[in-house]
Amino acid sequence: MQLSYRNRMIIYNIVLFAFAFLIVVFCVFQGTSYYYVNQSKNNLLEMAQDANLYIRQELKDAASPVSPENQFMLDAPLLSKNIANVADTRALLFNADGKFLADSYELSDNSSLAAELSLSRTQEIPVFTLKSINNESVMYFVSPIYIDNRNLGYVGFVYPLNEMDTFLHIAGILFSIGGFLGLLMIVLVTLSFSKHFIQPIKDLTKISGEINNGNYNLTIHYKHMDEIGDLTQAFNGMITNINNVILQLESERKRLAGVLASIDDGLLAIDKNGNIITSNSYIKTYFNVSNPKTIYDFEYQSFIRDIFDSLKNGKDHIIEEIDCNDRNLLLIGSPIREKGFEENYMIIIRNMTSARHLQEEQRKFISSVSHELRTPLTTIIGYTDMLTRRKVDDPEIVNRSLNTINREGHRLLRLVDDLLTVNKFDKAEFDFKKTNLNLVLLLSDVVEQMQIKASQSEVDINYRSDELPEVLGDYDRLQQVFINIIHNAIKYSNSGDIIDVISTLEDDHIVVSIRDYGPGISEIEQKRIFNAFYRVEEDRSRGPEEGGSGLGLYIVKQVIEKHEGKIEIVSQVGEGTNIIVTLPILSVLIYGGEPDVKALS
Amino acid sequence: MLKRLAKWFFPGFILVFALLAGGCQSLFIPKNVPIALWEGLSSKNQPSQEITIQSFHTITPGIVQDISNNGNSLIILNSENSKTNFNINTYDTDAQSLSSFISSDKRVLSALYDSFDAGIYYVVETVDANTGKASSQLLWTDINRDTTRVISLPEENVVKCFGIGESDQVIYSNNNNEIIIADNQGSRQIYTTPENYSILSVDYMKITHSLVFMANPPTGAEKTNLYYGEIKADSVKIIPKLVAENVIDFDVNKANNQLVFIKNTGQNQSIATWSVNSTPQTTLAAGNFGTVTYTSNGDKVVYTQYSSNVDSQFQSIWIMDPNGKKPLQITSPLKLNSQIICDPSKSILYFSVDTTKDVITAKDRIFTQTYEFTYTIK
Numbered sequence: 014m015q016l017s018y019r020n021r022m023i024i025y026n027i028v029l030f031a032f033a034f035l036i037v038v039f040c041v042f043q044g045t046s047y048y049y050v051n052q053s054k055n056n057l058l059e060m061a062q063d064a065n066l067y068i069r070q071e072l073k074d075a076a077s078p079v080s081p082e083n084q085f086m087l088d089a090p091l092l093s094k095n096i097a098n099v100a101d102t103r104a105l106l107f108n109a110d111g112k113f114l115a116d117s118y119e120l121s122d123n124s125s126l127a128a129e130l131s132l133s134r135t136q137e138i139p140v141f142t143l144k145s146i147n148n149e150s151v152m153y154f155v156s157p158i159y160i161d162n163r164n165l166g167y168v169g170f171v172y173p174l175n176e177m178d179t180f181l182h183i184a185g186i187l188f189s190i191g192g193f194l195g196l197l198m199i200v201l202v203t204l205s206f207s208k209h210f211i212q213p214i215k216d217l218t219k220i221s222g223e224i225n226n227g228n229y230n231l232t233i234h235y236k237h238m239d240e241i242g243d244l245t246q247a248f249n250g251m252i253t254n255i256n257n258v259i260l261q262l263e264s265e266r267k268r269l270a271g272v273l274a275s276i277d278d279g280l281l282a283i284d285k286n287g288n289i290i291t292s293n294s295y296i297k298t299y300f301n302v303s304n305p306k307t308i309y310d311f312e313y314q315s316f317i318r319d320i321f322d323s324l325k326n327g328k329d330h331i332i333e334e335i336d337c338n339d340r341n342l343l344l345i346g347s348p349i350r351e352k353g354f355e356e357n358y359m360i361i362i363r364n365m366t367s368a369r370h371l372q373e374e375q376r377k378f379i380s381s382v383s384h385e386l387r388t389p390l391t392t393i394i395g396y397t398d399m400l401t402r403r404k405v406d407d408p409e410i411v412n413r414s415l416n417t418i419n420r421e422g423h424r425l426l427r428l429v430d431d432l433l434t435v436n437k438f439d440k441a442e443f444d445f446k447k448t449n450l451n452l453v454l455l456l457s458d459v460v461e462q463m464q465i466k467a468s469q470s471e472v473d474i475n476y477r478s479d480e481l482p483e484v485l486g487d488y489d490r491l492q493q494v495f496i497n498i499i500h501n502a503i504k505y506s507n508s509g510d511i512i513d514v515i516s517t518l519e520d521d522h523i524v525v526s527i528r529d530y531g532p533g534i535s536e537i538e539q540k541r542i543f544n545a546f547y548r549v550e551e552d553r554s555r556g557p558e559e560g561g562s563g564l565g566l567y568i569v570k571q572v573i574e575k576h577e578g579k580i581e582i583v584s585q586v587g588e589g590t591n592i593i594v595t596l597p598i599l600s601v602l603i604y605g606g607e608p609d610v611k612a613l614s
Numbered sequence: 615m616l617k618r619l620a621k622w623f624f625p626g627f628i629l630v631f632a633l634l635a636g637g638c639q640s641l642f643i644p645k646n647v648p649i650a651l652w653e654g655l656s657s658k659n660q661p662s663q664e665i666t667i668q669s670f671h672t673i674t675p676g677i678v679q680d681i682s683n684n685g686n687s688l689i690i691l692n693s694e695n696s697k698t699n700f701n702i703n704t705y706d707t708d709a710q711s712l713s714s715f716i717s718s719d720k721r722v723l724s725a726l727y728d729s730f731d732a733g734i735y736y737v738v739e740t741v742d743a744n745t746g747k748a749s750s751q752l753l754w755t756d757i758n759r760d761t762t763r764v765i766s767l768p769e770e771n772v773v774k775c776f777g778i779g780e781s782d783q784v785i786y787s788n789n790n791n792e793i794i795i796a797d798n799q800g801s802r803q804i805y806t807t808p809e810n811y812s813i814l815s816v817d818y819m820k821i822t823h824s825l826v827f828m829a830n831p832p833t834g835a836e837k838t839n840l841y842y843g844e845i846k847a848d849s850v851k852i853i854p855k856l857v858a859e860n861v862i863d864f865d866v867n868k869a870n871n872q873l874v875f876i877k878n879t880g881q882n883q884s885i886a887t888w889s890v891n892s893t894p895q896t897t898l899a900a901g902n903f904g905t906v907t908y909t910s911n912g913d914k915v916v917y918t919q920y921s922s923n924v925d926s927q928f929q930s931i932w933i934m935d936p937n938g939k940k941p942l943q944i945t946s947p948l949k950l951n952s953q954i955i956c957d958p959s960k961s962i963l964y965f966s967v968d969t970t971k972d973v974i975t976a977k978d979r980i981f982t983q984t985y986e987f988t989y990t991i992k
Contacts, residue, residue, distance in 0.1 A: 032629075047642045058651065059921060063930065067946030070670040070987075099928055099947050132648045139651040143643050161666070 018214070019207045026203045030195060038188050042181060049177035050143060053152050057170055060100045061139055061156035064168045067099070068092055069160050081160050082109070089115035096168065105169040107155075114166065126169040129155040133167060150174035213241045217248060229256035279362030283308055283321055285355055299342060299362055317360060320346040324358045334365065341365045381546035385428055385563060389421035431564035435545065438571045445487035445575060449599050452523055453478045455488060456516055459495045463503065471508040474499065478516040481523050482598045490572045491596075497565045498527045498592050505531035505590070522578075522595045530589035539582050543570040665944045668961075668988035674705050674712045677952045677966040678984045679724060681707075682731045685910075685958045689715070689725045689734060690984055702736060707957075707986070716755060723750060723774040728782045733757050733798060735765065735784045737774050750774065752786055754798040765796050775815035777825075785825060787813035793825065793852060795845070805845065805852045814838060817864075821871040822890055825852070828861055840864055840875055842890070857888050858895060863905045869912035872936070876903045876917070885917055887936065898938030904929045904950065910958035912936065918954065921947045931963065933991070944989055951982050963987040 016024070071092060072081045079087070089106045097104040097117030106114040111130050132155075133140040139156035152172040158165040216233045223231050229252055235245040269291075273280055279295035287308040297303050300314050311317045320331050324346050331346035343363040348356055396414040405411055460476040467474050502512045506529045513528040534542060541547045546563035573580045577597050584590035643649070676692030688705040690712065702716040702725050716722070718738060725736035733756040741748045750773075752766040766772045771789035779785045783797045791813055796802035809832035816827040824844040831839050840861040841854035857873065862883070864875035873888045883903045886895040904918035915936055918929040928947030931954060934940055944963075952966035966984045 028626075043641055050643045054651065056922065062943060063921065063946040065946075066665075066667075066930070066943065069667045070946060073667050073670040074672070128648050132650060136650050140648050141651060142648045143645050145645060 057154040103171040107167040476514040502529035533586040534584040777817035779818040865907040867912040
């Protein structure tokens with residue numbers, strides 16, 4: 014059973030009051046008793062003195078021939094009555110041997126002073142006894158009587174302490190009433206005051222609960238400047254400080270979370286027990302584990318647990334590269350050591366897939382460039398060797414060889430030009446000279462140029478177009494794009510074929526379709542046709558003189574993408590090929606110079 | 615909780631029980647156990663001095679008024695309970711015989727021997743039969759009862775308490791608040807006070823030729839103050855000097871002109887002395903006193919004190935040194951009805967006591983007896 018603070022306060026107050034009250038009652042009763050008894054003792058001594066003098070006076074007054082002792086015995090009844098009359102209390106007289114002589118009250122019981130008389134006779138001094146007779150306090154008193162330095166006898170008094178009894182009786186009644194009323198008052202006052210005192214504590218408890226639930230925007234209102242007021246102020250100050258600290262921590266946490274989220278690497282911070290302190294979103298991306306709590310949540314990524322174990326065992330720096338979920342991941346593990354704190358660990362997971370792919374692409378590119386450079390050079394070197402060593406006199410052979418060397422030389426030149434173009438695109442500082450241009454005019458111009466080439470191959474080019482809005486683009490580059498595409502179409506068309514060039518407006522894009530009816534491209538080749546140095550099989554083109562650098566469509570794609578457009582290929586073997594270029598229309602007119610990027614966006 | 619309750623319950627219970635039980639029982643003075651009072655009364659243990667009663671006996675009925683200068687004769691007033699016959703008797707202390715001095719139908723209020731014991735000054739009260747108005751006169755009768763003279767004027771109403779001056783002179787006051795010094799030869803000198811003091815008692819101080827009187831102050835306050843005034847030959851004006859307030863009795867020490875008086879101080883009273891030469895009062899004792907007087911040679915102060923534990927009518931006689939030391943009770947409580955008269959040369963006191971029963975006649979009535987009390991103090 015646990016009593017509440019309020020009930021305990023009431024009980025303590027009652028107990029305290031009861032003890033204080035009992036002590037007061039005790040002191041009052043004891044003090045009063047002592048005062049009355051002491052006062053009565055002094056009175057009895059005075060009465061004994063008076064009785065002594067009175068008896069001496071009376072015996073001297075008697076002028077009797079008999080001895081004072083005998084006269085005392087003779088006059089004892091009258092003397093006792095007169096002494097009692099003056100003293101206003103019962104008086105008894107005894108002779109020197111302690112024998113009873115007279116009693117003012119003429120009571121049959123005269124032996125009640127026997128003990129006092131005996132002691133007084135032994136000590137020759139006054140003796141008194143405090144007694145309780147029928148619940149009334151009485152003092153029994155005996156004192157010797159002297160006359161002419163002789164012990165004449167003893168005078169005794171039975172002195173009731175009525176006044177004391179009455180006082181104590183009334184005081185007892187008053188104390189009982191007072192005690193009851195005081196107790197009642199204490200209970201009522203304590204009930205009332207305890208409510209007043211407890212309320213701020215209740216408020217503190219309630220608000221502490223709210224704070225425990227994370228609500229720090231509360232304050233306690235207490236208007237008195239007392240101890241509770243000081244506590245309330247301190248508590249409110251503490252809440253404010255906690256709130257500020259929490260806001261600061263929250264801000265720090267958000268900032269840190271932002272930093273963590275902005276990192277392109279996955280990050281795991283782990284304490285020494287394997288609990289995850291923090292992680293970022295890449296962890297779910299890489300490992301498909303949401304909000305991991307411990308290292309053991311990585312059920313299928315045992316390599317993470319291995320790194321954690323190694324770090325825990327004292328290794329300072331661990332780098333591992335693994336393949337996981339079609340990704341090439343670099344794992345870097347290191348301990349976090351800070352003075353005064355326990356050692357924690359951090360694992361950084363870096364996605365190396367793109368880097369590796371880029372490396373592979375670069376490797377392939379270099380290999381392709383080397384190969385592409387090697388082929389014409391080999392041809393040129395072969396023909397020049399032949400002409401030099403064999404001393405060919407046949408002009409036809411010489412002429413044909415020189416034509417081949419020339420052709421391969423041009424091929425090398427185109428290849429180098431394309432490489433330079435590609436290199437330009439890759440440079441960050443390269444930029445197109447974009448203006449608002451009419452694509453219909455551009456396409457008409459290109460078609461007109463390519464009609465000559467097409468007519469040589471007995472291919473006809475049909476161009477149809479809707480009325481189109483302007484686009485923002487680099488005229489020369491776009492012209493190069495469409496020339497390249499139409500050139501390819503002519504290249505892979507048979508005699509008598511036609512090439513359909515159609516430009517239309519779809520939503521906010523201009524779609525340009527270049528359709529040939531050549532041999533078509535397989536699906537596998539479609540995927541790689543825009544790669545650098547990719548060329549379809551040469552036998553599908555109509556002549557070796559038409560062989561390119563393998564960078565044409567790669568450049569086309571780069572140019573289109575630089576114009577925020579896209580290029581697609583739809584082809585089926587035997588059905589021909591349709592190249593579809595989509596370019597965004599110009600939504601804001603630009604009159605010369607660079608477009609307003611903000612307006613465009 | 616229960617363990618804590620148990621821990622506190624038993625000591626608490628014992629303490630509460632002790633307090634409750636002790637509150638009703640006197641712990642300081644045990645019951646039913648005889649206790650010896652070593653500090654109490656015992657003749658053997660009287661520390662410094664002891665009274666020995668040589669004799670204590672009645673000498674005559676009546677109220678003692680004065681003793682002659684030689685100590686041989688007492689003035690006893692005795693009305694014998696008669697409303698018409700009032701006697702002034704003289705009692706010969708040597709012969710132990712009572713003689714009738716004056717028998718009158720007028721009530722004798724007070725009487726004093728003159729300074730040569732040649733006569734007695736006394737105040738009688740007369741009541742006009744027609745109007746019922748009482749008046750008092752001062753008379754002098756020579757000791758042989760040959761001559762009686764009326765000292766006061768017929769229009770005067772004499773205050774009962776008067777004093778004896780030098781050379782057969784008497785000093786008294788009247789209803790006009792005058793103080794008169796007269797003699798039995800007819801000379802009289804009237805003195806007045808600047809303000810209207812209602813004089814209740816007057817006495818003469820021989821050494822300084824001055825007087826002391828007890829009076830209500832002119833302000834009309836209900837208290838009696840003691841005043842001192844010098845008698846100057848060239849003036850009939852007395853300039854009173856306040857000695858003490860709320861005085862109920864006083865006496866003059868003929869030997870050194872010192873005053874002793876009883877004054878009320880709140881619920882209690884105190885005995886104090888005052889001297890012309892040393893103005894501040896000296897308090898000798900505190901208690902509940904009745905009368906105070908010097909012995910004739912001034913070496914003791916005799917006073918009466920009401921006993922605290924007995925009927926308030928009873929007073930016991932005490933004696934002490936003039937400096938208030940060695941107080942000694944010399945009689946048991948008595949119903950005193952007179953001043954204490956000290957013998958001029960012996961350790962004898964005379965006083966009158968009321969008794970409710972005449973032992974001799976065994977009749978229940980108020981009966982005043984004059985006692986002679988002879989004592990020695992060792």
